[in-house]
Amino acid sequence: MYYTNIDNLLTYIPMSSVEVGKHLYWQIGNYKLHGQVFLVSWLVIAVLVITAFYGTRKLERAPESLQNFMEFILEFLQDIAKNQIGEHEYRQWVPYISTIFLFILGSNWAGALIPWKLIQLPEGELAAPTNDINTTVALSLLTSLAYFYAGLTKNGLGYFSRYIEPTPVLLPINILEDFTKPLSLSFRLFGNVLADELVVSVFTLLVPILIPLPVMILGLFASSIQALIFSTLSAAYIGEALEGHGESD
Secondary structure, three states, X not given: OHHHHXXXXXXXXXXXXXXXXXXXXXXXXXXXXXXXXXXXXXXXXXHHHHHHHHHOOOXXXXXOHHHHHHHHHHHHHHHHHHHHHOOOOOHHHHHHHHHHHHHHHHHHHHHHHOOHHHOOOOOOOOOOHHHOHHHHHHHHHHHHHHHHHHHHHHHHHHHHHHHHOOOHHHHHHHXXXXXXXXXXXXXXXXXXXXXXXXXXXXXXXXXXXXXXHHHHHHHHHXXXXXXXXXXXXXXXXXXXXXXXXXXXX
């Protein structure tokens, strides 16, 4: 009888309606969009675009201030791509790895630095876009599409031979691996960002003056590490897909 009631309850509660917290929804046709995610995402993208514009507006051979900082960031991201993908093929993937890293870093820092709770919305509240599982899943699926594209572009249909290497017995495990990669990427990022915001919120409620400050600084560090992990793993997956399976033919 207990299991029957549970089954009936699950029948009336679709999985799409399960959510954490309250959200600001935008109704577009038959679809509902998380409005607070779009608002903060557009803000992060605008900051990145404006910073890139002003940092590259007047390029000089002897860079100073903002240009010098941006060249440092570019070299850092190039090193990530080169180490994970390989020296001969990393250049075309630098824009993707850089975009992923900067967007996640900007989103995480936006959630950690800006007091969004002071901004009142009709419902829900603003927060880091990476605090929404839909955002992290979308970023993870982009990485999955990227490494499939990389493997098929280089090796053609021979790319799928990796699923039966070193033995066809491993076919189910190799297929399952392609599902676990985006899952681990998305839930790792979402869980860490959500946990950090919850910890800061709890400390702010308990001791609102001094204690939250070191926790927020630690949160900024953890947010940076999460962006680094996500972009490094993305580059590693792309590099793995680019390994020649058909080169011996």
